Structure formats: C-alpha cells, structure tokens
Amino acid sequence: MAATLISSGSPFEKAAGYSRAVVKGDWCFVSGTTGYDYATMTMPETVEEQARNCLKTIEGALKEAGFLLSDVVRNHYYVTDASFADRVFPFFGEVFGDIRPAATMIVCDLIRPEMLIEIEVTALKG
Numbered sequence: 093m094a095a096t097l098i099s100s101g102s103p104f105e106k107a108a109g110y111s112r113a114v115v116k117g118d119w120c121f122v123s124g125t126t127g128y129d130y131a132t133m134t135m136p137e138t139v140e141e142q143a144r145n146c147l148k149t150i151e152g153a154l155k156e157a158g159f160l161l162s163d164v165v166r167n168h169y170y171v172t173d174a175s176f177a178d179r180v181f182p183f184f185g186e187v188f189g190d191i192r193p194a195a196t197m198i199v200c201d202l203i204r205p206e207m208l209i210e211i212e213v214t215a216l217k218g
Contacts, residue, residue: 093117098153100130113153120157120215124170125149126207139176139208143183146211154215161187163215167195170210174199180209 098113099105105112113122127142128135130149136142151161167188171177177197188195193213202210 096157098156100125100149100153102128102130112149113157115157115159118217120154120159120163120217122150122153122213122215124168124210124212125153126202126204126210135206139171139173139179140183142207142209143180143211146209147187150211150213154213157215159215159217162191163217164188164191164193164213165216166214167193168212169195169197170200170202171197172200172202172208176208 093116096115097111098115100112102112110123112125113120115121125146126135127145128149129145136145147161154160154163167184169180169184171180184195202208
C-alpha cells in the first residue's frame with residue numbers, strides 16, 4: 093500500500109525531510125506542528141494563538157488528506173511550560189470536546205525559543 097504525502101508548503105518540510113502528514117490506508121499521521129502562520133512565516137507571541145495556528149494547519153492537512161478533525165483518535169501536545177496547560181485546555185475542549193481523542197501533554201524544550209507549543213495528531217477513518 094502506497095503512502096500519500098501531504099505538505100503544508102513550509103520550506104522546513106523539504107529541508108528536514110518530512111511530510112506534514114502521511115496517509116496509509118484509513119490512517120492519517122500528522123507531524124508535530126508548531127504555531128507558525130505559514131502564509132507570513134510569523135509566530136504569534138502567545139501560546140493560545142500558537143495553538144490556534146497549530147490546529148488550523150493540522151485541519152488543513154487533514155482536509156487535504158480527506159479527513160476531518162472528528163476523525164482524530166490521538167493527540168500529542170508538547171508545551172514549553174506546564175502553566176500553558178490551563179491556558180490551552182479551554183480551546184482544546186472547544187475543538188475536541190465531543191471527539192475526545194486519547195491525548196498526552198508533555199512539557200519539554202522545542203527547537204526554537206519562540207515555539208511554545210507543538211501538536212501532532214493521528215486520525216482514523218471509520
């Protein structure tokens with residue numbers, strides 16, 4: 093079974109050798125996505141704005157792959173400060189409250205200091 097590779101158009105994808113998302117059968121695996129606005133290549137200052145941008149990019153990749161946010165079965169959230177959890181949980185509750193995928197939040201460093209959150213998801217059709 094061949095894989096379908098999805099790109100968001102970020103030059104970093106080609107430079108780092110990865111795809112925004114990979115579709116194999118009924119599965120879609122979306123790479124860790126940071127809060128950049130890919131139209132302007134700017135990064136918002138707040139974790140809330142970055143989270144919104146992450147999910148906008150993720151939703152676009154899912155749509156291009158033929159999936160919906162409601163197909164998401166697994167989320168990984170990476171934040172650079174534990175206090176960000178309380179700031180982004182209300183937004184995630186709005187987006188995923190009825191979907192309720194399995195989720196993990198990890199506090200860690202990200203590769204650039206302006207990055208406050210990174211999100212990756214796995215989606216399954218059916």
